[in-house]
Amino acid sequence: GQQLNQSPQSMFIQEGEDVSMNCTSSSIFNTWLWYKQDPGEGPVLLIALYKAGELTSNGRLTAQFGITRKDSFLNISASIPSDVGIYFCAGQARGSQGNLIFGKGTKLSVKP
Amino acid sequence: SAVISQKPSRDICQRGTSLTIQCQVDSQVTMMFWYRQQPGQSLTLIATANQGSEATYESGFVIDKFPISRPNLTFSTLTVSNMSPEDSSIYLCSADRGMEAFFGQGTRLTVV
Numbered sequence: 569g570q571q572l573n574q575s576p577q578s579m580f581i582q583e584g585e586d587v588s589m590n591c592t593s594s595s596i597f598n599t600w601l602w603y604k605q606d607p608g609e610g611p612v613l614l615i616a617l618y619k620a621g622e623l624t625s626n627g628r629l630t631a632q633f634g635i636t637r638k639d640s641f642l643n644i645s646a647s648i649p650s651d652v653g654i655y656f657c658a659g660q661a662r663g664s665q666g667n668l669i670f671g672k673g674t675k676l677s678v679k680p
Numbered sequence: 681s682a683v684i685s686q687k688p689s690r691d692i693c694q695r696g697t698s699l700t701i702q703c704q705v706d707s708q709v710t711m712m713f714w715y716r717q718q719p720g721q722s723l724t725l726i727a728t729a730n731q732g733s734e735a736t737y738e739s740g741f742v743i744d745k746f747p748i749s750r751p752n753l754t755f756s757t758l759t760v761s762n763m764s765p766e767d768s769s770i771y772l773c774s775a776d777r778g779m780e781a782f783f784g785q786g787t788r789l790t791v792v
């Protein structure tokens with residue numbers, strides 16, 4: 569079945585630093601989604617990507633849908649303590665509405 | 681974004697018993713989804729719930745263990761039956777709004 573490789577698994581950074589994480593897939597996706605999950609909460613959608621090559625920003629967050637449709641990255645600029653959490657990528661293949669394949673997550677820790 | 685409410689938010693249950701989790705969406709949606717997130721892990725799709733038809737289960741999940749109801753376009757339930765400690769997880773419901781999937785806050789289940 570389809571698999572998503574998300575890296576890095578965890579990151580420890582200083583407040584103000586930029587962060588980059590990425591996901592690669594063994595097959596093509598039509599949609600890439602990036603979520604953040606805080607402890608005790610469900611995932612919250614950060615950015616959705618629909619087209620190969622698409623670059624989308626949401627405040628300090630920027631994500632791109634890879635040209636090959638098999639990868640995506642998420643950048644966070646000028647990190648702040650509230651960025652702490654687990655970030656998940658998720659991909660959706662053609663014809664599989666709602667059936668998301670999730671990466672294993674990137675746990676972000678920010679030191680003030 | 682869609683507002684999705686789940687209850688209970690958490691529960692501690694005895695092995696051998698069953699728990700029904702409810703999920704309410706603030707608007708009508710065609711498809712609802714149930715995911716499991718084991719401790720420290722990513723999300724895995726259990727089943728897709730369509731109104732008026734039986735749920736579609738992913739590999740490794742069966743109706744006898746995880747019966748699902750979908751009585752209308754805004755509501756669904758997931759039952760975790762005959763629970764064992766291995767069922768201790770976070771259970772999340774999800775619904776699509778356009779091409780984007782939104783999640784409830786999750787139900788944290790501990791089986792003792």
